[in-house]
Amino acid sequence: MSTACRRRLIRxxxxxxxxxxxxxxGSPCPDNIxxxxxxxxxxxxxxxxxxxxxxxxxxxxxYPNKPPTVKFLSRMFHPNVYATGELCLDILQNRWxxxxxxxxxxxxxQSLLHDPNPxxxxxxxxxxxxxxxxxxxVRRVKTTVEESWMDGVVEQVK
Amino acid sequence: MDLASALxxxxxxxxxxxxxxxxxxxxxxxxxxxxRCPICKDLFNAPVLLATCGHSFCSLCIREALKEGExxxxxxxxxxxxxxxxxxxxxxxxxxxxxxxxxxNVLFLANDAVSRKRRREESANGTDETPRPKRMKRxxxxxxxxxxxxxxxxxxxxxxxxxxxxxxxxxxxxxxxNHKVLVTRINAHIDAGCPEEQLxxxxxxxxxxxAKLLAGPGGKTGSKFGRRGAGGDTDRSSSPPxxxxxxxxxxxxxxxxxxxxxxxxxxxxxxxxxxxEQRHAQWITLYNANLDSSxxxxxxxxxxxxxxxxxxxARDEKEKEARMSRVDAKGYEKSQNEHFAKLIVQARxxxxxxxxxxxxxxxxxxxxxIEISSDVETV
Numbered sequence: 001m002s003t004a005c006r007r008r009l010i011r012x013x014x015x016x017x018x019x020x021x022x023x024x025x026g027s028p029c030p031d032n033i034x035x036x037x038x039x040x041x042x043x044x045x046x047x048x049x050x051x052x053x054x055x056x057x058x059x060x061x062x063y064p065n066k067p068p069t070v071k072f073l074s075r076m077f078h079p080n081v082y083a084t085g086e087l088c089l090d091i092l093q094n095r096w097x098x099x100x101x102x103x104x105x106x107x108x109x110q111s112l113l114h115d116p117n118p119x120x121x122x123x124x125x126x127x128x129x130x131x132x133x134x135x136x137x138v139r140r141v142k143t144t145v146e147e148s149w150m151d152g153v154v155e156q157v158k
Numbered sequence: 159m160d161l162a163s164a165l166x167x168x169x170x171x172x173x174x175x176x177x178x179x180x181x182x183x184x185x186x187x188x189x190x191x192x193x194r195c196p197i198c199k200d201l202f203n204a205p206v207l208l209a210t211c212g213h214s215f216c217s218l219c220i221r222e223a224l225k226e227g228e229x230x231x232x233x234x235x236x237x238x239x240x241x242x243x244x245x246x247x248x249x250x251x252x253x254x255x256x257x258x259x260x261x262x263n264v265l266f267l268a269n270d271a272v273s274r275k276r277r278r279e280e281s282a283n284g285t286d287e288t289p290r291p292k293r294m295k296r297x298x299x300x301x302x303x304x305x306x307x308x309x310x311x312x313x314x315x316x317x318x319x320x321x322x323x324x325x326x327x328x329x330x331x332x333x334x335x336n337h338k339v340l341v342t343r344i345n346a347h348i349d350a351g352c353p354e355e356q357l358x359x360x361x362x363x364x365x366x367x368x369a370k371l372l373a374g375p376g377g378k379t380g381s382k383f384g385r386r387g388a389g390g391d392t393d394r395s396s397s398p399p400x401x402x403x404x405x406x407x408x409x410x411x412x413x414x415x416x417x418x419x420x421x422x423x424x425x426x427x428x429x430x431x432x433x434x435e436q437r438h439a440q441w442i443t444l445y446n447a448n449l450d451s452s453x454x455x456x457x458x459x460x461x462x463x464x465x466x467x468x469x470x471x472a473r474d475e476k477e478k479e480a481r482m483s484r485v486d487a488k489g490y491e492k493s494q495n496e497h498f499a500k501l502i503v504q505a506r507x508x509x510x511x512x513x514x515x516x517x518x519x520x521x522x523x524x525x526x527x528i529e530i531s532s533d534v535e536t537v
Contacts (some may be wrong), residue, residue, distance in 0.1 A: 018177040025504035039501040066228035099196040
């Protein structure tokens, strides 16, 4: 028996693999369709450029009436990302709509990297640097970009 | 794409999608998309529209969205709305039902056109030595269907036309007894040794056709017959349609009153007060959504749907607890290494695919399909 939520996730996956938005990818874990792994490339012309940031999306049966829990696994330095990797993004909270799908979520997170919102900071230091010391902000972000590659390289060597 | 088909195969139901249609049939993809609910992305099931903005959804989808959502607004345009603005969308339901019947045929024809085109190109490739890039260009054009129709389809169609498709009410001459027999009965008629067949009486047929004619313009005639024929009025003679159940504000009620509500609907009284309320509220949603469907489910079926919903909720709660105990992000990341490596390749392909042609897309697709366990099917 498949449920409405699971059928919807299969459709989301179909859409994501037949018509992938630029610079994002995601798919369900092989053993559990309710947990997805995703990768977002840092958008070009931002300090995040070339970063390969990893995320997980966790769904429950209330999807798509309720948004999934979206978390960065890679360490982020961004005004709207908490130290735990959780995001402060309106469409994942009070501006959620059940018409959104995984492709829409991933592209929204990608554009959040592009346009941080320092007015609702999740990381006070990042927000402050973003407003007052762009040079230092960029430097700090670049270190996370390099770390994001390291994750992959170290693990692939193992 | 392999991934998607692997997934679709594991689902117990067929999970259809606009992308089932070949890429160069963009208009069919669009048609398919417009007949889908923006919430579940399935073909509309008991479609309704919101009188406040005009957007359509499956009845159950929008009712659940308004119940679960934080704000009472249209999921598509965010215009404020409420359950009382939900109106049946009869024409849309008829369109979708007709489309559901036609979809597999249309899909078959579209795929057939593509494979014929490919075959023709392969055979052309064998006979003359036209340079390859030229053909590739033709394939990618939007005129595939048209060109197939013009030169390829016709000769083959004449072969196919040996099998004439007859109306199921058509009469044919029996080759043995020479009597007229209904085409749908002819095989059985011959097998049974040519008994006398009951033919649809012309008189009755005429009546049906008149009724159709009169019903057609929908009361335009204004005559007594015309009105009798027009669909809407016939409902009046049968029992009145069941009314939707009213929503309840439970916080004003005592435990006893809530139990009474469950009893009147014939629902279980297990669990605590919170579960009672949730069960009753979900029952109202299921019941009212069912009223918007022309193929309404039985009460028993609805109760089974309610049971399933409760079981899923209970399981969700359990899994949530299990997740709480698992907070080792780094460990998880390591365990998912292979998966992430694949995703990085895909994401890179999607970037390059957008900027320099579609060549790179093939690379991503050549990845091994990820197998999704049977978990998809279990509840």
